Amino acid sequence: MxxxxxxxxxxxxxxxxxxxxxxxxxxxxxxxxxxxxxxxxxxxxxxxxxxxxxxxxxxxxxxxxxxxxxxxxxxxxxxxxxxxxxxxxxxxxxxxxxxxxxxxxxxxxxxxxxxxxxHTSDQHPWFAESRTNRENNKSDWYVWADAKPDGSPPNNWLSIFGGSAWEWDTNRRQYYLHNFLASQPDLNFHNxxxxxxxxxxxxxxxxxxxxxxxxxxxxxxxxxxxxxxxxxLAPEARNSSIAPEVNPYNHQDHLFDKSQPDNIxxxxxxxxxxxxxxxxxxxxxxxxxxxxxxxxxxxxxxxxxxxxxxxxxxxxxxxxxxxxxxxxxxxxxxxxxxxxxxxxxxxxxxxxxxxxxxxxxxxxxxxxxxxxxxxxxxxxxxxxxxxxxxxxxxxxxxxxxxxxxxxxxxxxxxxxxxxxxxxxxxxxxxxxxxxxxxxxxxxxxxxxxxxxxxxxxxxxxxxxxxxxxxxxxxxSHRIFAKGGLRFVDAPGEVIAFAREDGGERILCAYNLGHEPVEFAPGFVVRRMEDAPLGGISENGVIKLAPLEGFIGRME
Known part of the structure; x- marks a missing residue:
C-alpha cells in the first residue's frame, strides 16, 4: 500500500x-x-x-x-x-x-x-559561452571587468566564501564577479x-x-x-549574521556589490x-x-x-x-x-x-x-x-x-x-x-x-x-495567521503582545527567563483552554513559571 x-x-x-x-x-x-x-x-x-x-x-x-x-x-x-x-x-x-x-x-x-x-555554476552553458570571448551572444550575461593597470581585480569587493569576489579568466583576459565560490559566477541582471x-x-x-x-x-x-x-565598516558595526567573524567580508559596508535600487x-x-x-x-x-x-x-x-x-x-x-x-x-x-x-x-x-x-x-x-x-x-x-x-x-x-x-x-x-x-x-x-x-x-x-x-x-x-x-x-484560530500585533508592557524577561483581528483580542506572554514572574497587564484575560501552554491568570494577574507561556482572551 x-x-x-x-x-x-x-x-x-x-x-x-x-x-x-x-x-x-x-x-x-x-x-x-x-x-x-x-x-x-x-x-x-x-x-x-x-x-x-x-x-x-x-x-x-x-x-x-x-x-x-x-x-x-x-x-x-x-x-x-x-x-x-x-x-x-x-x-x-x-x-x-x-x-x-x-x-x-x-x-x-x-x-x-x-x-x-x-549566479549559476561555471559549468552552465550560458557561462561556457560567455567566457569564450568578448563578442559572443552571451558575452554580457555575466559580470565581466578589466583588470586594473597593475593586473589586480577591478575593486575591493569580497566573496562571502573568502577572498576577492573577482576571478581571472584566461580566455577573455578579464575578471568575472562571484559573490560566493569562484565556481559560481554572478549573472548580469543589468542585461x-x-x-x-x-x-x-x-x-x-x-x-x-x-x-x-x-x-x-x-x-x-x-x-x-x-x-x-x-x-x-567600523568594528562596532560588524555583524556576524551573514558571515562568521573570522571572515573579512564583515569588514566592509556592502554598498555597491549588492542591495541596489535596480532590484525593485x-x-x-x-x-x-x-x-x-x-x-x-x-x-x-x-x-x-x-x-x-x-x-x-x-x-x-x-x-x-x-x-x-x-x-x-x-x-x-x-x-x-x-x-x-x-x-x-x-x-x-x-x-x-x-x-x-x-x-x-x-x-x-x-x-x-x-x-x-x-x-x-x-x-x-x-x-x-x-x-x-x-x-x-x-x-x-x-x-x-x-x-x-x-x-x-x-x-x-x-x-x-x-x-x-x-x-x-x-x-x-x-x-x-x-x-x-x-x-x-x-x-x-x-x-x-x-x-x-x-x-x-x-x-x-x-x-x-x-x-x-x-x-x-x-x-x-x-x-x-x-x-x-x-x-x-x-x-484553529485565524487571528494568528491574519491578525495584527501590538506589544504589551511586561516585567523581567517576559515578552507580551496582543494579537487582534476585528473584535477578537488574544494576549500572548512568554517568560524567557529562569525565574517565576507575575504581572498585571491592566485588563482581564482568560486563559484559552485549548492553548498548549501552562501559564495561569488569576484576579487580573498572569503568573508564569520559568520558561513558561500563556495565551488568553482579552476581555
Whole structure:
C-alpha cells in the first residue's frame, strides 16, 4: 500500500486556489540531500521526500520549501546550478518531481522550490559561452571587468566564501564577479536578456505545478555598474549574521556589490509573472547585515513585489530577548505596515538555534517549546527547518567528514554549515536513524538518533508533540495567521503582545527567563483552554513559571 494512501487527505475545499494562502502559512523547509534516501546511495532524493510527505502534513505545515535539486556539479551542494530546468540524477527526474507535486497537493500541501538566480555554476552553458570571448551572444550575461593597470581585480569587493569576489579568466583576459565560490559566477541582471531567460525558467516551473518560490539571496541580483569600492565598516558595526567573524567580508559596508535600487524593477517583473497564476507566491531571502529590515520592507511594500521576505535578524548568534524581538518586529512594522514578513529561527545556513541560543545548557525541551510558541505567535508567516521540530542540536562534524567548502575554508574557527545539514532522524533503532540503508553523505550523530521521530511521536512533553499541538492550535484560530500585533508592557524577561483581528483580542506572554514572574497587564484575560501552554491568570494577574507561556482572551 502506498504511504500516501495511509494518511487522510485534506478536504477538497482546501485545494481550491487561494491567492492569500501564503499569508500566515507555516512552511516546512526540506534540505533534500538529508531528508530521506530512497535508493541506498546515502543521499536524500525526491522519492524520499515523497515518502515522507504524510509526516509533514501530519505535523501541521501548509507548504514545503525544497532546497535546490537542479542539475549541478554540487560544488555548493545544489546552489551552483548548471541546468535550471533539469533535476540532478542524484535526486531523481522530472517525473519524480511531477509525482511529488501531485502527492503533496493531494495532502493539501503547497510546493515551493528554491530559486538561485543571482549566479549559476561555471559549468552552465550560458557561462561556457560567455567566457569564450568578448563578442559572443552571451558575452554580457555575466559580470565581466578589466583588470586594473597593475593586473589586480577591478575593486575591493569580497566573496562571502573568502577572498576577492573577482576571478581571472584566461580566455577573455578579464575578471568575472562571484559573490560566493569562484565556481559560481554572478549573472548580469543589468542585461534584459538575462532577466527574460530567468523569467522564462520561472514560468516553466509554474506550469509544472509549483505553488511558489523561495528566492535565494534576493538582494544580490544587481551590482553597481560604477564598480565603486565598498567603504570600510567600523568594528562596532560588524555583524556576524551573514558571515562568521573570522571572515573579512564583515569588514566592509556592502554598498555597491549588492542591495541596489535596480532590484525593485526586476521584482516588479517577477511578481507580474507570478500574478498570471491563480495562487503563486514568493519568499525572498535577504542577506544584508546592515540593511536587512529596510530591504525587507522595500521588497514587500505594495502588491507588485515579493509576497514576503525574511532577513537574518533571528538567525544571528545573539540569543533572542524580549528587547530584541520587540526591536525587530517594531522596526519592520514601522518600515512596512502593509508588508509581510516570514520569521525563522533556523535554516540550512546557520547553526541550529537549539545550540546557537544555548538551549542545552538548562531545560532544553522546555526552552525549545517556549521559543517555538513565540515564533508561531508572531504576526507573519513561519519557516520550520527539518529537524527543528525534534529539537535537534547542531551536529559536531570532524574535519575528515566535512563537506561544506565554506567550513573547509575557515576551519577550525568556523566549522561551516554541515552541522545543521546532517540527515533527518526517523528511527532510533535503524542504521543511520532510518535515513538511508547505505553510508550517509554526512554522519548521523548518536545524540540525534536518541531524539528521532519514533522517540518523540506520542510522548507527552516532547518537542515534536508540542510543535504538532501548537500548529493545530494556530490553525484553529485565524487571528494568528491574519491578525495584527501590538506589544504589551511586561516585567523581567517576559515578552507580551496582543494579537487582534476585528473584535477578537488574544494576549500572548512568554517568560524567557529562569525565574517565576507575575504581572498585571491592566485588563482581564482568560486563559484559552485549548492553548498548549501552562501559564495561569488569576484576579487580573498572569503568573508564569520559568520558561513558561500563556495565551488568553482579552476581555
Amino acid at each position: 502506498s504511504v500516501i494512501a495511509t494518511v487522510a487527505q485534506r478536504p477538497v475545499e482546501a485545494l481550491k486556489p487561494d491567492p492569500d494562502w501564503w499569508r500566515g502559512a507555516v512552511i516546512y523547509q526540506i534540505y533534500p540531500r538529508s531528508f530521506q534516501d530512497s535508493n541506498g546511495d546515502g543521499i536524500g532524493d525526491l522519492a524520499g521526500i515523497r515518502q515522507r510527505l504524510p509526516y509533514v502534513a501530519h505535523l501541521g505545515a501548509d507548504a514545503i520549501w525544497i532546497s535546490p535539486f537542479f542539475t549541478s556539479p554540487m560544488k555548493d551542494f545544489g546552489y551552483d546550478i548548471s541546468d535550471y530546468r533539469g533535476v540532478d540524477p542524484m535526486f531523481g527526474s522530472l517525473e519524480d518531481f511531477r509525482a511529488l507535486v501531485a502527492d503533496a497537493h493531494a495532502l493539501g500541501l503547497k510546493i515551493m522550490i528554491d530559486l538561485v538566480m543571482s 534584459r536578456e538575462v532577466q527574460d531567460a530567468l523569467l522564462d525558467m520561472v514560468r516553466f516551473w509554474l506550469e509544472l505545478g509549483v505553488d511558489g518560490f523561495r528566492l535565494d539571496t534576493v538582494n544580490f541580483y544587481f551590482h553597481a555598474q560604477s564598480l565603486a569600492n565598498n567603504p570600510p 524593477g526586476f521584482l516588479n517583473r517577477f511578481r507580474a509573472l507570478l500574478d498570471e497564476f491563480p495562487a503563486a507566491a514568493a519568499l525572498g531571502e535577504i542577506g544584508d547585515a546592515q540593511r536587512g529590515l529596510q530591504l525587507l520592507a522595500e521588497y514587500t511594500a505594495g502588491d507588485d513585489r515579493m509576497h514576503m521576505c525574511y532577513s537574518f535578524d533571528f538567525l544571528s548568534a545573539e540569543t533572542i530577548t524580549p528587547e530584541s524581538v520587540r526591536d525587530v518586529v517594531n522596526a519592520f512594522e514601522e518600515a512596512a505596515p502593509d508588508g509581510w514578513s516570514c520569521w525563522a529561527f533556523s535554516n540550512h545556513d546557520v547553526i541550529r538555534h537549539a545550540s546557537r541560543w544555548g538551549a542545552f545548557e538548562r531545560e532544553p525541551d522546555r526552552y525549545l517549546r517556549l521559543v517555538a510558541a513565540l515564533l508561531f505567535s508572531l504576526r507573519g508567516s513561519v519557516c520550520i527547518y527539518q529537524g527543528e521540530e525534534l529539537g535537534l542540536p547542531e551536529a559536531d562534524i570532524g574535519f575528515d567528514d566535512l563537506q561544506d567548502p565554506y567550513g573547509i575554508r575557515f576551519w577550525p574557527e568556523f566549522k561551516g554549515r554541515d552541522g545543521c545539514r546532517t540527515p533527518m532522524v526517523w528511527s532510533s533503532n535503524l542504521p543511520n536513524g532510518g535515513f538511508t540503508s547505505g553510508k550517509p553523505w554526512l554522519p548521523v550523530p548518536d545524540i540525534h538518533r536518541a531524539m528521532a521521530v519514533d522517540m518523540q511521536q506520542g510522548r507527552e512533553g516532547s518537542v515534536y508533540e508540542f510543535y504538532k499541538a501548537f500548529l493545530a492550535f494556530r490553525a
